[in-house]
Amino acid sequence: MSKYRNILGINHIGITVPNIDQATSFFKAAFGAKIAYDGLSYEDKPRAGEIAECQLGLSKNTQIIKQRMLVIGKEGPNLELFEMDASVQKSPVSLQDIGISHISLFVSDIDNALSSAVKAGASPLSEIHGNSRYEDTIGSSSVYVKAPWGTLIELQAIPNGYYYPEYSESKVWIPKN
Structure with missing residues (x-):
């Protein structure tokens, strides 16, 4: 055990x-x-x-x-x-800083999620783009937004799940819906 x-x-x-x-x-x-x-x-x-x-x-x-x-x-x-x-108090960390840099939210409709975030006051760092290796399955995308006080939030759509390398010891949690 x-x-x-x-x-x-x-x-x-x-x-x-x-x-x-x-x-x-x-x-x-x-x-x-x-x-x-x-x-x-x-x-x-x-x-x-x-x-x-x-x-x-x-x-x-x-x-x-x-x-x-x-x-x-x-x-x-x-x-x-x-x-x-x-x-x-210090400014929020950026992605390159040591420590917790962002939170990521699974979303089912990234365009809608981004629109809602922007309407609420978030600022996108870029356009919606593809995901990193093992997250880049068909239909996957992501975008980082900055909350009004500066915290980074990643919106991530991974509708077809992940794929894994041979050395993987576990699978990543994915919402059921």
């Missing part, structure tokens, strides 16, 4: 945004996101202090002022948004 048998999958991806309500509006308008819950609301005392700094790796005097879990689609990981009051 594998020592990783207790690992079930990715629960969520966290993104810090400048304004959680504006980011929620964007994700709702662009991708049909739904609020699951607010782990911390504006009415709650901010999460801050030495314990939060230690547990979460926050810089000194940083406060989490709002935290929200969103659901996009029917399957896959959730999206956790954080709004911080921090004396030091």
